[in-house]
Amino acid sequence: MRAIAILVIVAVLGFFGYQYTAKGRGPAEAVGVLTGATAAAEQAAAEAAAAQAAAEAAAAEAEAQAAAEAEAAAQAAAEAEAAAQAAAEAEAAAQAEAEAAAVAEAEAQAAIEAAAAEAEAAAAAELDAARAAAEEEAAAIAAAAEAEAQAAEAAAQEAAAEAAAAAEAAEAEVAEEAAAVAEEATEAAEEVAEEAAAVAEEAAAEADTAADSAMGAVAELLTTDGFDSDKVMELVEGSDLSVLQKTTITSALNAAKDNPELLEAALEQLKGMLGM
Structure with a gap:
């Protein structure tokens, strides 16, 4: 704004000097000429000031908009980084759960195989005895x-x-x-x-007949047609199976006693444990 005022003053002084030296006009005459020029100069100065104010306002608005956009971009980047970290954590948790499930499945399979082998050995020992x-x-x-x-x-x-x-x-x-x-x-x-x-x-x-009859009765009991839940549970409890084996086969029989297909699979598993 100060620069504009200085320009106006310099222009006025130059005008008076020009009118006095070049045109031979006195101050009164120069003022008459200046009246129209001054009005034009004031209008030009006002327009320049308005243009500068508009430019400053536009610059301030552009700066504010750029700051807002930068802040929004930073927030979006932070949200994206948080989402990526959450996804990585979820993926790691899922992988850990999958690995734990695989380990549990392998341990369960090993326990079942060991139980079956132990049951087979126990049944063979009983038969030999x-x-x-x-x-x-x-x-x-x-x-x-x-x-x-x-x-x-x-x-x-x-x-x-x-x-x-x-x-x-x-x-x-x-x-x-x-x-x-x-x-x-x-x-x-x-x-x-x-x-x-x-x-x-x-x-x-x-003696042979008694042994055959006993084995035949047990074999008949371990079929879907001759299945008796109470007698089979007594047979399991009275066997030499381990506590883990008894618990495993008892749970399987209880879960499958109302489903013939599952019951047949559970009875086959029990036969394998007993070495039949």
């Missing part, structure tokens, strides 16, 4: 029968010896009677031996 017990019982019965047969044979031999001694001292009729007694004793001993052998064989057959 049952067979050994049956064989021991059959051997004991056979030994008892053999002892009875030997005792009977010894008695028959003793009776035969006595009969022979009596025959030597007695008549032929007594000898014949003694021989008949000896023969009867031998037959009796043979009958006793045969009966003992039959008893031993029957006991062994009964």
